[in-house]
Amino acid sequence: MDQWEQQLKKSVNQSMPENVDRTISDTLSTLPARKTKQKGVMYSFISVASLFLIIISMSLFSPSFASSMKNLPIVGSAFEYANNAGIIKGAEEGLVTAIGEEVTIDGNTVIFTDTLYDGSQIHIGYMEEWDEELGHRDFPVNVLFTVNGRDIGSYGWGGTGEYLDDGWYAGTISIRIPDLPDSFKLGIKPFERNAWSVELPVEKKGESETIMVNEVKESGELSLSYNTVTFHPTSTAISMNSSYPEEYDDEFHRLDYHIVDENGRIIQSTSASGSGQVKNGLYLNEYSLFYEPLKEKPKELTITPFLFGETDNDIAFVRAPWKKEEVTLSQGEVGSVTVHDVVSEEHTTYITYTLEGKHASYQSQSLWMEDQEGNEYRSYTTPHYNESTGEYRLAFDKVPVLEDSLIVTVELETVQFFDDLLITIPFSND
Amino acid sequence: MNSLKTVKKAINGCKKSFGKVIEEHKVTLYRVSRTILSDDQDSADAIQETILNAYEGIGKLREPCYFKTWLIRILINECNQIHRKRKNIIPIEQLGETSTEEQGFKELEVMELFTSLPSTESQLLKLYYIEDLSVADLALLYETSENTIKTRLRRTREKLRRILFQSEEAELWINGNNN
Numbered sequence: 001m002d003q004w005e006q007q008l009k010k011s012v013n014q015s016m017p018e019n020v021d022r023t024i025s026d027t028l029s030t031l032p033a034r035k036t037k038q039k040g041v042m043y044s045f046i047s048v049a050s051l052f053l054i055i056i057s058m059s060l061f062s063p064s065f066a067s068s069m070k071n072l073p074i075v076g077s078a079f080e081y082a083n084n085a086g087i088i089k090g091a092e093e094g095l096v097t098a099i100g101e102e103v104t105i106d107g108n109t110v111i112f113t114d115t116l117y118d119g120s121q122i123h124i125g126y127m128e129e130w131d132e133e134l135g136h137r138d139f140p141v142n143v144l145f146t147v148n149g150r151d152i153g154s155y156g157w158g159g160t161g162e163y164l165d166d167g168w169y170a171g172t173i174s175i176r177i178p179d180l181p182d183s184f185k186l187g188i189k190p191f192e193r194n195a196w197s198v199e200l201p202v203e204k205k206g207e208s209e210t211i212m213v214n215e216v217k218e219s220g221e222l223s224l225s226y227n228t229v230t231f232h233p234t235s236t237a238i239s240m241n242s243s244y245p246e247e248y249d250d251e252f253h254r255l256d257y258h259i260v261d262e263n264g265r266i267i268q269s270t271s272a273s274g275s276g277q278v279k280n281g282l283y284l285n286e287y288s289l290f291y292e293p294l295k296e297k298p299k300e301l302t303i304t305p306f307l308f309g310e311t312d313n314d315i316a317f318v319r320a321p322w323k324k325e326e327v328t329l330s331q332g333e334v335g336s337v338t339v340h341d342v343v344s345e346e347h348t349t350y351i352t353y354t355l356e357g358k359h360a361s362y363q364s365q366s367l368w369m370e371d372q373e374g375n376e377y378r379s380y381t382t383p384h385y386n387e388s389t390g391e392y393r394l395a396f397d398k399v400p401v402l403e404d405s406l407i408v409t410v411e412l413e414t415v416q417f418f419d420d421l422l423i424t425i426p427f428s429n430d
Numbered sequence: 431m432n433s434l435k436t437v438k439k440a441i442n443g444c445k446k447s448f449g450k451v452i453e454e455h456k457v458t459l460y461r462v463s464r465t466i467l468s469d470d471q472d473s474a475d476a477i478q479e480t481i482l483n484a485y486e487g488i489g490k491l492r493e494p495c496y497f498k499t500w501l502i503r504i505l506i507n508e509c510n511q512i513h514r515k516r517k518n519i520i521p522i523e524q525l526g527e528t529s530t531e532e533q534g535f536k537e538l539e540v541m542e543l544f545t546s547l548p549s550t551e552s553q554l555l556k557l558y559y560i561e562d563l564s565v566a567d568l569a570l571l572y573e574t575s576e577n578t579i580k581t582r583l584r585r586t587r588e589k590l591r592r593i594l595f596q597s598e599e600a601e602l603w604i605n606g607n608n609n
Contacts, residue, residue: 023474
């Protein structure tokens with residue numbers, strides 16, 4: 001354990017002071033007695049996700065309900081500000097369902113402007129009022145989702161957004177829920193208290209194509225089963241399973257995948273979800289890996305699993321000031337990055353760059369900026385790849401002054417590829 | 431008594447059992463609250479609200495084995511509400527108050543590091559180092575798999591290490607030989 005970890009462990013494990021302990025005792029001593037439930041009540045199993053549906057009744061808060069868009073100021077579509085390649089492509093292909101549902105959350109107006117669903121993830125666009133002092137609320141953090149009014153089991157979601165000058169925050173939420181119908185109402189409500197709720201119409205649009213793979217590859221005690229590849233309009237999804245002895249979990253749970261098409265173009269990872277369990281000493285995992293959407297179905301995809309080393313060794317940072325001219329930064333053993341342009345727009349700074357090296361999916365996201373005071377500007381989105389120029393474009397929060405700001409990358413260690421787990425999947429163009 | 435049995439009794443309305451399970455988890459509650467709130471009084475308020483809400487809602491808890499994470503989630507919500515209301519960002523100067531001067535300095539540096547991380551990442555890392563909270567508990571809290579939690583922890587640790595390496599003392603911090 002590093003020293004900072006030891007220190008952190010000490011910091012977060014303080015003993016409880018007397019006044020807090022006293023408050024707890026006082027609170028417990030003043031709890032009213034309750035009528036005991038009858039014995040023998042049977043409870044059905046509920047999933048982990050729905051466990052948190054338990055609602056504490058708080059009659060102090062009166063619910064407010066979604067109203068229609070017609071009384072609202074025109075705020076536009078939140079998707080217009082999205083950096084997500086899937087949302088951009090979905091919007092280009094006309095797959096967006098425009099809506100206009102407003103709720104008031106902690107006094108701030110939130111308008112849900114669009115939904116986008118192509119059978120993979122549901123993307124929701126929303127505009128949220130914010131003020132300079134408080135910023136925008138973290139309202140998506142403490143919410144529950146329902147489908148057609150019913151609680152759902154396990155699901156995964158994430159979100160991002162951008163502050164606009166006119167007092168609005170343009171946000172997107174992306175949710176992955178298994179086994180959905182083609183058309184449904186997606187409900188959103190807070191974890192606790194029914195202070196607000198909204199039901200958004202979601203409609204599956206666009207054509208997806210799933211290719212069965214069903215191939216198993218083994219390397220020593222590690223086994224990978226490639227199940228399907230699905231080309232959605234807004235993403236490329238790969239379903240797979242892995243198994244390995246329990247004692248190798250520290251190493252193999254970090255397994256990542258390098259994917260290229262027949263032209264050597266690297267397909268960028270966007271997100272992943274999975275679950276695992278130990279059975280008879282074996283870790284059995286299921287994954288859904290999501291990659292950028294492809295404009296055309298490739299002739300083939302080659303998937304190579306890899307591991308990059310834990311960073312116990314020294315990390316060498318490589319910095320170069322931006323002088324409004326092309327600059328190349330070494331990324332150590334794996335290659336280099338050449339920055340061609342850095343530009344700032346209203347709220348965002350964009351870096352355009354190309355890569356040398358064969359680990360581009362790994363290299364392309366190891367890039368950020370620093371201002372002269374050492375403040376970092378990092379991107380939390382996947383770089384956009386321009387097929388015609390071979391350039392990557394990464395978006396950051398706006399760097400206030402570009403001149404003499406630093407472009408930063410790291411020297412990366414060589415990646416360990418598992419060639420015996422490699423698979424090339426051909427696709428026919430029927 | 432078996433903790434699970436006590437939780438079941440609490441679910442069935444036994445006030446005494448509810449008190450017992452709260453007593454059992456009170457230190458964890460305090461530690462979790464301090465990962466969000468800077469002040470002991472705020473922590474006490476958040477825990478008090480948590481106890482009241484949990485007492486009100488425990489009858490609806492269907493799986494006793496999830497009691498701890500259910501309770502912590504209520505607490506985190508309460509802490510977030512207080513944090514939002516008071517804009518209660520942890521003042522650095524308060525962090526080392528119970529330590530010796532040297533330890534306080536180190537603690538300062540560690541907590542300063544966290545300001546470089548998104549709040550969700552620093553929160554997860556702090557929770558991970560709390561005794562009595564396992565990766566399985568975190569997976570339940572965050573409604574995700576243990577593997578995802580491990581991956582997120584690894585990435586956050588790597589990020590912190592990268593930040594550390596930018597300072598001259600970084601190597602000492604990483605290898606633990608800060609003599």
